[in-house]
Amino acid sequence: MKTKPSFTTSKVSVAVASALSAAAIFTATPVFAAEEEAQPGYAGDDVEVIAVTARLKSAASEVMEERREQAYVADLMGSDQISRTGDSDAAAALRRVTGLTLKDGKFIYVRGLGERYSSTSLNGAIVPSPDPTRNVVPLDMFPASIIESLSVQKAGSPNAPAAFGGGHVDIRTKAIPTDFFFKFGLGTRYNTNDSDDAYTYSGGDDEWKGKDDGTRAFPHSIEQAYSTYGGIDPISDILPVVGDLDQARQVNRELALDMHRDMTVKAEDTDFAYRGNVAIGNSWDLGKDTIFGFVAAGYYKRQQENYEELDVELADENGTINNSKEVVGTDSIVQWSALLNMGFEIDENNKIETYTTYLRDTSDDVSIAIEETIDTISEPNALQVYSIEYEERTLISNQAKGTHFLPGLYDIELNWFYSDARAERYAPNELSYTYGVVFDEDTGDITSRRLNTQDEPKYVYTRLDDDTENTGFEVKLPIQFAGAEVTVSGGYSYFERHRENYATRLGFEADKFGNDILELEFSDIFTDENILDEDKDFELKDASTATEDYVAAEMIDAGFFAFDANFDDVWRLTGGLRYEDFRRTTLPIDPDGNISDEGGRYDITDYVVVEDGWYPSLSATWQQSEQMQWRFGASKTIVRPDLREVSPVRFQDPVTGIDSFGNPEVESSDIINVDVRWEWYMESGSNLSVGAFYKDLEAPIEPVQRITEAGRQQKYYNADSGYIYGIETEFLRDFSFIDSDSEILEGMFIAGNLTLSDSEIEIKPNSEIDPTNTKRRMTGHSEYVANLQFSFDSPDGWHSTTLVYNVFGKRIAWGGSAGLDDVYEQPFHSLDFTYTLFPTDSLDIKFKAKNILGEESEYKQNGHKTYWKDPGTEFTLQFSYEY
Numbered sequence: 047m048k049t050k051p052s053f054t055t056s057k058v059s060v061a062v063a064s065a066l067s068a069a070a071i072f073t074a075t076p077v078f079a080a081e082e083e084a085q086p087g088y089a090g091d092d093v094e095v096i097a098v099t100a101r102l103k104s105a106a107s108e109v110m111e112e113r114r115e116q117a118y119v120a121d122l123m124g125s126d127q128i129s130r131t132g133d134s135d136a137a138a139a140l141r142r143v144t145g146l147t148l149k150d151g152k153f154i155y156v157r158g159l160g161e162r163y164s165s166t167s168l169n170g171a172i173v174p175s176p177d178p179t180r181n182v183v184p185l186d187m188f189p190a191s192i193i194e195s196l197s198v199q200k201a202g203s204p205n206a207p208a209a210f211g212g213g214h215v216d217i218r219t220k221a222i223p224t225d226f227f228f229k230f231g232l233g234t235r236y237n238t239n240d241s242d243d244a245y246t247y248s249g250g251d252d253e254w255k256g257k258d259d260g261t262r263a264f265p266h267s268i269e270q271a272y273s274t275y276g277g278i279d280p281i282s283d284i285l286p287v288v289g290d291l292d293q294a295r296q297v298n299r300e301l302a303l304d305m306h307r308d309m310t311v312k313a314e315d316t317d318f319a320y321r322g323n324v325a326i327g328n329s330w331d332l333g334k335d336t337i338f339g340f341v342a343a344g345y346y347k348r349q350q351e352n353y354e355e356l357d358v359e360l361a362d363e364n365g366t367i368n369n370s371k372e373v374v375g376t377d378s379i380v381q382w383s384a385l386l387n388m389g390f391e392i393d394e395n396n397k398i399e400t401y402t403t404y405l406r407d408t409s410d411d412v413s414i415a416i417e418e419t420i421d422t423i424s425e426p427n428a429l430q431v432y433s434i435e436y437e438e439r440t441l442i443s444n445q446a447k448g449t450h451f452l453p454g455l456y457d458i459e460l461n462w463f464y465s466d467a468r469a470e471r472y473a474p475n476e477l478s479y480t481y482g483v484v485f486d487e488d489t490g491d492i493t494s495r496r497l498n499t500q501d502e503p504k505y506v507y508t509r510l511d512d513d514t515e516n517t518g519f520e521v522k523l524p525i526q527f528a529g530a531e532v533t534v535s536g537g538y539s540y541f542e543r544h545r546e547n548y549a550t551r552l553g554f555e556a557d558k559f560g561n562d563i564l565e566l567e568f569s570d571i572f573t574d575e576n577i578l579d580e581d582k583d584f585e586l587k588d589a590s591t592a593t594e595d596y597v598a599a600e601m602i603d604a605g606f607f608a609f610d611a612n613f614d615d616v617w618r619l620t621g622g623l624r625y626e627d628f629r630r631t632t633l634p635i636d637p638d639g640n641i642s643d644e645g646g647r648y649d650i651t652d653y654v655v656v657e658d659g660w661y662p663s664l665s666a667t668w669q670q671s672e673q674m675q676w677r678f679g680a681s682k683t684i685v686r687p688d689l690r691e692v693s694p695v696r697f698q699d700p701v702t703g704i705d706s707f708g709n710p711e712v713e714s715s716d717i718i719n720v721d722v723r724w725e726w727y728m729e730s731g732s733n734l735s736v737g738a739f740y741k742d743l744e745a746p747i748e749p750v751q752r753i754t755e756a757g758r759q760q761k762y763y764n765a766d767s768g769y770i771y772g773i774e775t776e777f778l779r780d781f782s783f784i785d786s787d788s789e790i791l792e793g794m795f796i797a798g799n800l801t802l803s804d805s806e807i808e809i810k811p812n813s814e815i816d817p818t819n820t821k822r823r824m825t826g827h828s829e830y831v832a833n834l835q836f837s838f839d840s841p842d843g844w845h846s847t848t849l850v851y852n853v854f855g856k857r858i859a860w861g862g863s864a865g866l867d868d869v870y871e872q873p874f875h876s877l878d879f880t881y882t883l884f885p886t887d888s889l890d891i892k893f894k895a896k897n898i899l900g901e902e903s904e905y906k907q908n909g910h911k912t913y914w915k916d917p918g919t920e921f922t923l924q925f926s927y928e929y
């Protein structure tokens with residue numbers, strides 16, 4: 047990696063000081079799973095996480111009972127529900143929740159609002175993101191085996207962070223058990239795309255570890271060259287130091303020898319996929335009222351995913367193709383995760399818990415694309431583009447929480463927590479190179495192939511470090527007031543984030559290599575002999591042409607006051623006020639290592655955001671009867687742009703693959719939220735709920751497409767206004783009403799949810815964009831989202847079967863401009879089947895078929911297909927044993 051930019055410490059210090067300071071999230075009381083209170087979350091009351099061992103619908107109905115007790119509109123999903131549907135990670139599981147959809151297998155859209163309108167916490171504390179383009183954490187990093195429950199709070203509350211619009215997702219890891227347990231599982235998978243060979247290369251002896259062994263690392267010699275010469279250009283950088291041009295060019299050529307060049311893409315048989323998990327836990331009585339417990343768990347997965355893609359860029363609304371790519375590739379994935387949670391209950395009034403979570407997700411994506419431009423669409427020649435994208439994402443979080451009851455001091459309850467977390471994205475040795483190819487018009491075979499030296503091979507080395515620190519406390523005081531049981535509370539929280547992202551781009555200039563060499567494979571072209579040959583005039587170039595590096599700091603101080611009043615178990619009134627003091631700076635670093643002013647367009651103060659605000663919330667619950675209740679809620683929240691969206695640096699959106707640019711002029715968006723919901727909980731365990739919501743957004747943040755000479759790009763802007771409204775319904779019902787004496791029907795149940803909604807934003811043209819539709823739906827919003835689950839548990843307890851269906855309506859991927867319509871992601875009809883056999887009380891065998899319908903991801907613009915991907919149909923088999 048190149049040395050860190052040469053801007054002065056004083057510049058950064060002044061900017062960070064201007065943006066200063068801090069905040070964290072405060073959470074409810076963490077306690078052992080065996081007790082009445084449970085894992086911490088942002089809901090108004092503590093959420094009880096119940097360990098359900100029954101294999102009937104009780105797992106689903108118990109979670110509904112938990113939701114019933116919430117003070118605010120929220121949805122929950124327990125580990126048993128996740129296990130039943132067979133979802134492998136938090137992202138896949140959350141798409142079963144009412145009103146939630148999944149984007150790119152990683153990010154959750156709540157009520158049709160993009161991932162920026164949601165926030166995520168781990169055991170109640172904010173964690174950093176290893177994604178350089180987003181603040182939110184990719185949820186596919188959390189394997190289901192370490193999750194105890196998932197909570198989605200959809201209405202604002204005083205002790206929840208103000209920065210969310212759609213919902214807040216809290217991921218709670220495994221709770222401390224009351225008794226000893228040991229569990230392990232082994233599994234494998236097969237995808238219909240696996241019948242094809244997998245693409246790979248010689249990337250080092252690290253395939254099973256998911257960690258680069260140094261083969262791909264940025265050469266130390268090049269790092270020293272940047273430090274010694276200020277760069278690697280033989281004339282402008284090296285020559286002034288060494289004093290001889292031939293020697294300068296020799297130094298430059300020798301630097302390339304330390305780069306990993308054995309990068310010829312080849313096809314091999316797809317590797318066997320496997321995964322495994324293990325967990326152990328126990329608790330001990332250490333004396334009167336003193337308990338110590340722990341749970342430890344680990345997870346490992348390795349697999350290769352073959353895929354095909356089509357990516358089309360339109361030149362006009364008539365469907366003229368400006369650029370087209372047909373891609374085949376393989377993504378080799380390795381995932382590691384581990385957790386260690388410990389709890390120490392000193393006595394019945396004092397308790398301390400710690401949570402340590404480690405996640406590693408490695409992706410090694412190798413692809414070959416046939417690319418055609420508007421000039422070659424009807425010609426036999428095209429470009430063959432090779433791309434290797436290797437990245438390691440890691441997240442480690444350490445948390446400590448305490449709960450203390452003070453019966454001698456008015457029964458005050460004190461909760462506190464501290465969290466320190468770090469996320470990294472390490473992407474060494476990403477490489478792209480292109481061959482010009484000619485096809486036989488009759489057979490379609492390639493007849494000639496030559497490395498394209500105009501589009502020189504490019505190496506990219508990037509690294510992101512994102513560190514966060516959270517701390518906070520809450521004090522609760524129970525009182526009797528006007529015949530009501532009232533709890534008043536107040537607290538403070540602090541959050542601090544520091545992020546650094548650096549990228550180095552290097553290119554191989556080989557214009558004078560002869561055709562006989564350029565027709566060879568990549569590894570045979572750039573041999574030591576060819577690079578060092580003075581007659582071939584090879585040069586290693588710094589290919590950084592635009593600002594990509596940035597450093598950022600973000601701090602929030604927050605305080606809140608809340609109340610929770612219960613009037614004879616008929617009315618429950620909760621609410622309060624939250625204050626947040628938010629400071630942020632995002633400093634773009636130009637290729638020379640200085641703070642970029644974008645040609646004098648921006649001053650350093652334009653990169654600083656200092657804002658504060660008050661965020662009230664109020665929720666009322668009316669207990670109409672023992673089985674029915676009504677909820678009403680209103681709150682004010684805010685959505686702040688991501689770090690990258692306010693920095694004028696170029697980055698490639700990992701979801702759309704489009705070159706994107708931030709915009710320092712983007713402002714935060716205030717949101718007014720209103721919710722109402724009717725809930726019916728029947729004695730049989732069945733339930734039904736119907737709700738409505740409305741959100742008014744001031745200056746919502748939207749990505750808009752721009753067509754430039756460099757091709758398709760997108761940039762972020764504030765729309766003038768926006769709103770979204772809709773209705774949600776959810777149900778759970780068994781079939782015993784048909785015949786109450788039938789054990790078969792008693793073991794069958796159906797569950798589902800449906801969200802119908804609409805939205806609109808208004809965005810005006812400006813000097814940079816000309817939106818085709820100045821009034822349209824919000825980006826990422828689907829007019830409908832539906833889930834349907836049919837399950838059966840056999841009376842003898844040996845079998846369990848679940849069929850799950852999920853679909854979302856078409857949604858805007860990004861807004862169109864200059865006459866081109868908005869780009870719409872088309873509906874994806876997902877049908878999954880899970881069967882579990884329980885041959886003994888300790889052993890279960892689970893089989894899952896995913897995407898049975900063979901659906902394909904598809905995007906359209908002006909009625910023409912602009913993106914397509916075939917995920918295939920996947921089959922998994924898992925053996926688990928528990929003692």
